[in-house]
Amino acid sequence: MPTESLPVTFDDVRAAAERLRGIANRTPVLTSRTFNALTGRAVFFKCENLQRAGAFKFRGAYNRLAQLTPDEKKRGIVAFSSGNHAQGTALAAKLLNIPATIVMPDDAPRVKLDATRGYGAEVITYDRLTGNREAIARQLVAERGATLVPPFNDRHIIAGQGTAALELLEEVPDLDAIVSPIGGGGLISGCAIAAKALRPQIAVYGVEAIGADDAKQSLARGEIVHIDPPTTIADGIRTQSIGTLTFPIMRALLSDIVIVSDDEILDAARFALARMKIVVEPTGAVPIAAVMQNHIPASARRVGVIVSGGNISGELLSSILM
């Protein structure tokens, strides 16, 4: 399928890169000779765990918020998230002087609640069992005229996430493949748009966790499949369904989706910590695990891995070390 017919274009990604210049971190691309020896490939880690607010989410959120009208900016934004989208959106709003309200479950890790408040956002908590976060968010939108910032199903957010792959390919142009985790599909969709535009022959592999394979099922079925709440340790990809915008992009541009287990994810996070000296959250370790376990075809010799984030609790990090 020609990328021109997709909801996001490479021009959108390039425009996002202009907006993010000097504002998002141009994250480093790290390599590990030990990892290469282990896998028999040349692997390039795009370290979005070193992005502002600790994950790629800041890219898309900032690109979205920067394009609000002055009036929309004044009325503020609302987002619901228990994770990196909350922090990325709160930081983007702070930098653009936009009032932000983030709806989070009351049992979210305190470090994430604190970080989101630390970026100046108003945090509204709800009971995960009895509350309905979307209803709460919609009510705020209705009451205040605020703009809802979705986590992935948005053209500007997808375009913003794609700047991660744009930077990676600028630095390492001759990749055979890129590998990315799939939650709602915003990251991999934007990255696929950028990577395919810069290097049409590149293969794009998505990675999901066992029990969180809604994207794989959706591509196999040819329609968006809704699954039960996943329990994988990779909390960033516990999405129950991909989006109406990310689905057609993934269908057009992905070579395959592969599946990893929680043990494989933890092994990958442990490798990153012990050998590469970087902190990677379970979701960020998902694509590392896919390469470590040789779930990617052997023909992919030079592989870019999108390490999506590094926000992990001290407790979980400790348990990884044991």
Add this chain to the structure above:
Amino acid sequence: MPTESLPVTFDDVRAAAERLRGIANRTPVLTSRTFNALTGRAVFFKCENLQRAGAFKFRGAYNRLAQLTPDEKKRGIVAFSSGNHAQGTALAAKLLNIPATIVMPDDAPRVKLDATRGYGAEVITYDRLTGNREAIARQLVAERGATLVPPFNDRHIIAGQGTAALELLEEVPDLDAIVSPIGGGGLISGCAIAAKALRPQIAVYGVEAIGADDAKQSLARGEIVHIDPPTTIADGIRTQSIGTLTFPIMRALLSDIVIVSDDEILDAARFALARMKIVVEPTGAVPIAAVMQNHIPASARRVGVIVSGGNISGELLSSILM
């Protein structure tokens, strides 16, 4: 004092950089807006924790071993170290096909013993209380005709370590100061030679830990002072005296030496882990602590910090997280 009269010149550092090209990692220079906001400075972290074998030590060791004669290479090398010098030297020897014997205390962390053996070195252990590692090493040198590779008091090793600052200044030329930990002084001496040559007005600050301030005492006294074995958590700088080559370089080129506490070191390591998402060993956190605690003059607005290494046990890393 003109740098021409010192035992190591900038040409030595540049020659080392040529030898290390494509062999040592050109480690990334990371920044943290949070750290900058906290300290009111623009700080650039030269991440030698992401160097091969996990520390800057590989630079000097490789530069030393690469200059052995074919005959010396055949007879092999010996080093004694309980830490990063062991691993850096073992890896350099492996890459150059030089037989390596590393003398390590039998209570060294198993991860370090294993890593050193993993690089193909023969490891000889001794009892830290009753053994004399230098005597053991000297005996091996006498028996085998092997070359002893000292940890810091060697021209080629000092020149190799200086390539860290050379790379940092190439990437961020307009620094007001660089800050480095001081153990035996090899790292800071090489870095000072490179930094002062590239930017004569730069200030070079050394950092030691409480109870490990032999370099500060030596500069104050005008002669090398020998201290009791330090107990600081920063195991890489528990040196009891600086070297006859590093002393004159430090005396000529350092602006000051400042002192940090173990608590300040652990706070800095915790910041690096939680906010910057990088694993830093206590010694690598020493110069971070000096900047965090404002031990460096306020006039230094743009500061390069040499994060010397990332080799830390899982137990200690866990305790930092708590």
